[in-house]
Amino acid sequence: MAFTEKAVVFLVMMMAAFQISHAAVHKVGDSSAWTIIGNIDYRKWAATKNFQVGDTIIFEYNAKFHNVMRVTHAMYKSCNASSPLTTMTTGNDSIKITNHGHHFFICGVPGHCQAGQKVDINVMKVSAAAAPTPTSAMASPVPPAANVPAPSPNNASPFIVVKGAFAFSALAMALLHFLLFLPLHY
Structure with a gap:
């Protein structure tokens, strides 16, 4: 998968994690x-x-x-x-x-x-x-x-602690996925 495609997948995963983290x-x-x-x-x-x-x-x-x-x-x-x-x-x-x-x-x-x-x-x-x-x-x-x-x-005030924890873990998983599958060269 090309670098730009991975970047798009990463951004989509980040947006999904953000949306999921707000439901209570x-x-x-x-x-x-x-x-x-x-x-x-x-x-x-x-x-x-x-x-x-x-x-x-x-x-x-x-x-x-x-x-x-x-x-x-x-x-x-x-x-x-x-x-x-x-x-x-x-x-x-x-x-x-x-x-x-x-x-x-x-x-x-x-x-x-x-x-x-x-x-x-x-x-x-x-x-x-x-x-x-x-x-x-x-x-x-x-x-x-x-x-x-x-x-x-x-x-x-919103439930920042709970939402933040979910958003952070989703962000971490998306970043890990992005880094694991990042090509070593272009």
Whole structure:
């Protein structure tokens, strides 16, 4: 393989490693999960996260007592579960975030949303050069109701240590591959 072809392969591997290193899995409520027991503040939980396109959000809960409903901003604010956009009931629901914006979820069991079982997953928009916007609508943002401001974005720091470790190891493997197969002469 010619040197320029190897350089192109190296660059493609580096770009793939960079993209892979940014996906994270977030379990809503962390060890407390999706519940009304323990007065979990899901707003505070979400504020500690740096959600990005490609991340996966996991709702773990007892399906006998809870569910997950994706709703509009207005429904989220008023805890209105009458006509959700989607309803999940497995007890272990996984949602891949495919675009930026606010993604609103509530528990539709009467009284649970009012007790605080609701979460706004705010995926910040990044520059077009860093991540193109996918066209999938699985977790498309819901525009807020007219004249109702959306919640302000959080300033939580990203999981740099974990992402950095994955990115570094991928970089090291790609560099090793490049050097091992580098021709000794042109």
